[in-house]
Amino acid sequence: MQPSFILINPWIFDFAAYDLWSKPLGLLYIAGYLRRRGCRVHLIDCLDVHHPQMKTHSDVNHLKRRLYGTGKFWREVVAKPPPLQDIPRPYSRYGLLPEIVEQELKSVSSPSAILVTSLMTYWYPGVREAIRLAKDIHPDVPVILGGIYARLCREHALMRSGADRVVSGQGFESLSAALHEYGIHVSAKSGDAQPTEYPAFDLLTKIDYVCIMTSSGCPFHCQYCASHFLYPEFSRREPGEVLEEIVYWHRGSAVQDFAFYDDALLVAQEHHAGPLLEGLARLDLDLRFHTPNALHVREITGEIARLMRRTGFRTIRLGLETSNMPLHRELDNKVAPGDFEKAMHHLRRAGFGPRDIGAYILIGLPGQSVDSILESIQFVGAQGAVPYLAEYSPIPHTALWKKAVACSGRDLLSEPLFHNNTLLSCWDMPQKKELPRLKRMVSEIRERYRNGKAQGARHKVQGSRR
Numbered sequence: 001m002q003p004s005f006i007l008i009n010p011w012i013f014d015f016a017a018y019d020l021w022s023k024p025l026g027l028l029y030i031a032g033y034l035r036r037r038g039c040r041v042h043l044i045d046c047l048d049v050h051h052p053q054m055k056t057h058s059d060v061n062h063l064k065r066r067l068y069g070t071g072k073f074w075r076e077v078v079a080k081p082p083p084l085q086d087i088p089r090p091y092s093r094y095g096l097l098p099e100i101v102e103q104e105l106k107s108v109s110s111p112s113a114i115l116v117t118s119l120m121t122y123w124y125p126g127v128r129e130a131i132r133l134a135k136d137i138h139p140d141v142p143v144i145l146g147g148i149y150a151r152l153c154r155e156h157a158l159m160r161s162g163a164d165r166v167v168s169g170q171g172f173e174s175l176s177a178a179l180h181e182y183g184i185h186v187s188a189k190s191g192d193a194q195p196t197e198y199p200a201f202d203l204l205t206k207i208d209y210v211c212i213m214t215s216s217g218c219p220f221h222c223q224y225c226a227s228h229f230l231y232p233e234f235s236r237r238e239p240g241e242v243l244e245e246i247v248y249w250h251r252g253s254a255v256q257d258f259a260f261y262d263d264a265l266l267v268a269q270e271h272h273a274g275p276l277l278e279g280l281a282r283l284d285l286d287l288r289f290h291t292p293n294a295l296h297v298r299e300i301t302g303e304i305a306r307l308m309r310r311t312g313f314r315t316i317r318l319g320l321e322t323s324n325m326p327l328h329r330e331l332d333n334k335v336a337p338g339d340f341e342k343a344m345h346h347l348r349r350a351g352f353g354p355r356d357i358g359a360y361i362l363i364g365l366p367g368q369s370v371d372s373i374l375e376s377i378q379f380v381g382a383q384g385a386v387p388y389l390a391e392y393s394p395i396p397h398t399a400l401w402k403k404a405v406a407c408s409g410r411d412l413l414s415e416p417l418f419h420n421n422t423l424l425s426c427w428d429m430p431q432k433k434e435l436p437r438l439k440r441m442v443s444e445i446r447e448r449y450r451n452g453k454a455q456g457a458r459h460k461v462q463g464s465r466r
């Protein structure tokens with residue numbers, strides 16, 4: 001008999017969190033992989049916004065959902081961990097009530113192993129809590145932790161997560177090796193009717209949208225980004241195969257909204273995004289696409305902009321980061337003078353308006369001046385796009401990490417909670433005091449262009465530029 005597994009997407013503990021096409025894609029891939037081999041898989045998504053028991057719970061308010069499947073998570077204010085006591089903002093656990101997760105765990109008898117994923121390094125309290133609960137209920141079952149926190153902060157995860165095993169490699173091979181250590185073997189037998197190993201979105205209570213990854217990694221080496229550490233190789237799927245997956249979810253599950261999780265969707269587009277979008281255009285389906293991870297500014301050509309318009313791109317986010325060109329040369333070399341203006345020209349000609357286009361501006365980098373951010377905000381506004389401030393999160397294994405550690409007044413090395421972008425850990429107090437003014441400027445531009453109805457902030461993922 002094939003083994004059975006509980007897979008857990010833990011809670012978020014943070015000052016703010018929002019469901020902007022946020023799904024545990026890696027975990028859903030693992031679920032699909034295991035199920036295809038005949039394993040029994042029970043997914044516990046602590047961030048499930050449609051869980052039937054939450055809806056009937058008297059203590060919980062109605063949850064607002066917004067455009068394109070996005071919206072709020074369930075939320076309960078909790079005590080701040082001691083290192084964050086000085087932050088004058090409420091801290092919350094986002095997701096299901098713990099008693100509901102407990103019931104879910106109890107509903108599975110004798111799983112072979114419990115697999116837990118992780119995302120932002122500073123969300124480890126949610127990971128630890130999920131593992132603690134899992135071990136309370138299934139004390140003899142090995143708990144294996146993977147995901148971004150596990151990979152970026154391996155030593156911390158080994159010491160503090162409570163997991164029996166921390167997987168810090170990539171792909172199913174690392175997981176298989178960890179399972180072997182516990183005598184758990186997943187054979188190659190095919191178990192379900194899915195045509196290929198798609199992520200198991202059908203295990204979610206409801207599919208609001210599907211997240212698509214057409215490539216992994218990125219050919220750029222921006223100093224603030226961990227993409228290169230997490231995905232050392234830049235690899236891409238066949239456009240035809242991606243097209244089939246999109247059609248599979250649309251025709252089989254009536255999904256209309258798709259969020260690209262790529263770090264470099266448009267790079268080398270003539271062999272990749274170009275053929276994919278041409279294929280989509282030929283099928284003429286009623287779809288909407290979103291790019292929360294940002295597109296490379298210099299890859300927006302007239303042709304790709306037309307295809308994006310034709311195929312239903314609705315949320316376009318550009319990775320501008322700053323309008324300060326010397327800073328670009330120092331940090332990422334991905335935007336040259338005139339690139340942003342050209343990209344905006346192509347997008348406007350294709351029919352996109354300011355309501356559709358947002359540009360991310362990094363804020364809080366070590367040594368970055370407030371004035372350079374003011375200029376970037378004005379620049380983006382003048383170009384007809386909406387600026388989105390993306391607070392810098394210091395990330396281990398990035399080129400900027402040492403500088404971040406050196407300039408921060410907080411102990412970034414031993415406490416991942418200080419990586420939280422809300423803290424602006426690499427800025428001093430006078431700089432942080434300018435934040436409301438910067439946010440006001442952004443709001444004014446957003447008001448002007450978007451009538452306050454558009455989708456918001458940058459997708460919070462430490463894997464890439466965010």
Ligand code: SF4
Pocket residue numbers: 218219220221222225226227228263264319332334463464465466
């Ligand atoms: S920030 Fe973007 S462009 Fe730079 S390395 Fe990361 S994913 Fe690539």
